[in-house]
Ligand SMILES: Nc1ncnc2c1ncn2[C@@H]1O[C@H](COP(=O)(O)OP(=O)(O)OP(=O)(O)O)[C@@H](O)[C@H]1O
């Protein structure tokens with residue numbers, strides 16, 4: 001069996017200035033190619049958990065393995081490169097750098113990760129083609145052709161550009177932190193379908209986070225924060 | 234990375250331009266003050282080039298230098314023609330230039346001298362005086378005027394002018410019965426020569442005949458120009474004289490000999506030494522000026538730090554995105570320091586550009602109006618050190634926001650805040 005993408009045991013975390021323990025996760029396992037929905041009310045620590053997985057925060061105790069690697073044992077700079085090599089992020093809002101063009105935004109991770117750049121294409125031209133392919137697959141042909149600036153895009157379009165950035169260079173794990181909360185329900189479903197099919201194509205595992213449980217029916221696997229987190233409030 | 238940096242800065246170009254502007258102004262000021270200071274010094278030293286010793290009646294050495302060369306202030310005493318002759322005939326002496334001051338013409342000083350002045354006086358890098366029109370004085374009532382005098386008073390050759398007694402701008406006691414004729418106009422020199430009128434020593438004597446007591450002659454008692462020419466006009470005393478030596482080796486011994494001259498109390502100075510005394514006097518003012526310009530620079534750099542710091546909040550989103558695609562907190566803080574250095578460097582470049590443009594434009598004006606010749610030179614080692622200190626300061630100012638960004642990006646996690 002392939003290595004688990006995520007393997008957490010007894011992970012505890014508390015924000016330094018709060019003094020109260022926020023997370024205490026006895027176990028969390030995500031297999032490769034799974035599409036997982038992580039559900040939980042606002043403030044339950046979902047984004048914090050994702051920052052731990054991305055190696056931006058470090059847990060206080062326990063083991064946290066991503067692709068079989070213990071994040072804690074990595075130096076801070078190798079955590080940074082590990083993150084961009086293996087994980088693509090999509091946030092709730094404001095994913096894009098306003099001063100870069102659409103395709104430059106998509107290709108941003110490639111300038112920080114050699115392995116993803118190689119997977120996206122051997123030459124600069126191939127990489128640009130890959131960015132275009134993703135953008136077209138995510139139905140962004142029109143703004144791309146018109147050379148629109150990022151700020152001219154609608155919120156839904158911006159989120160799809162962010163999705164293209166998370167997918168480029170086929171990272172093993174795509175993490176989406178409430179990417180649909182600013183979209184209306186029709187857009188939400190079409191966005192998710194596009195995301196699913198692209199993740200399937202690239203063989204990426206998808207970890208999708210939201211407090212909107214109406215989306216959970218689209219996923220085979222649903223994890224609830226309340227169930228995995230045993231911190232007593 | 235570089236692309237990212239440029240695009241990000243371009244996105245915030247208006248504040249960046251302001252920061253660059255304020256830094257470049259301070260650079261212009263700092264280096265400009267330094268240049269003008271040097272220019273003033275060379276300008277002053279150039280007014281006495283080639284003169285080894287200046288001699289006057291006993292008094293302060295600075296005072297002697299100021300009145301005999303720069304026409305600033307007045308001599309308290311004169312020295313006798315006999316004393317002058319004594320040293321004029323000394324075998325160590327190559328030449329002497331007698332100088333007789335004390336009269337003025339419409340605010341310009343009148344200098345009594347002889348032909349030696351036009352032969353031996355040197356300015357700048359040992360340049361001789363040259364005539365743009367006419368020639369040296371040969372008659373008692375001839376006058377040679379400096380270039381500024383000619384321009385300001387609009388005098389031509391052969392013009393008849395009245396020379397007054399005393400040095401005030403408005404002299405009541407005018408020797409208006411004895412007009413002088415302009416026979417020569419000197420080329421500009423960028424020294425006080427441009428602001429002087431030169432007459433013969435006999436001319437000076439002629440002006441003062443029957444003024445022995447310092448008061449004008451009684452009505453009907455004054456002599457006509459024709460009568461005066463019949464008199465013996467040999468000068469009895471002069472204000473000071475300049476000495477050029479055959480060999481500089483004798484400078485100290487001659488100076489000592491003059492200072493201990495038995496017949497008459499005299500002072501001998503070496504211009505370089507006296508100038509040094511002047512610079513020491515002016516140092517406090519210079520230091521004050523320099524401190525002010527450093528403060529201007531500090532304000533500029535502080536402005537840069539403020540804009541970097543306040544931009545940090547707006548840029549939190551940018552930083553979170555960069556972190557999500559693999560930028561470490563170190564990379565992010567490096568971007569900020571790099572930005573500070575970049576802004577400082579560009580500010581310095583523009584400051585230097587602005588300075589040299591200003592110097593090129595103002596050089597002829599300064600020379601024409603103040604007799605100051607500011608040479609335009611590439612930045613000196615001292616300038617480069619100043620620039621280095623500025624870059625270092627810019628870097629330090631970038632360090633504070635960078636440290637803050639570092640800590641922020643560590644503590645924010647990946648939450649994108651607005
Ligand atoms: N940078 C931070 N510093 C200190 N405390 C923080 C920080 N970020 C989040 N927290 C705290 O951690 C807790 C969980 O926050 P988190 O953002 O992980 O919740 P969430 O489940 O993602 O909520 P939402 O659904 O609203 O996004 C909150 O109580 C919050 O106050």
Ligand SMILES: [Mg+2]
Pocket residue numbers: 046047048177
């Ligand atoms: Mg959240």
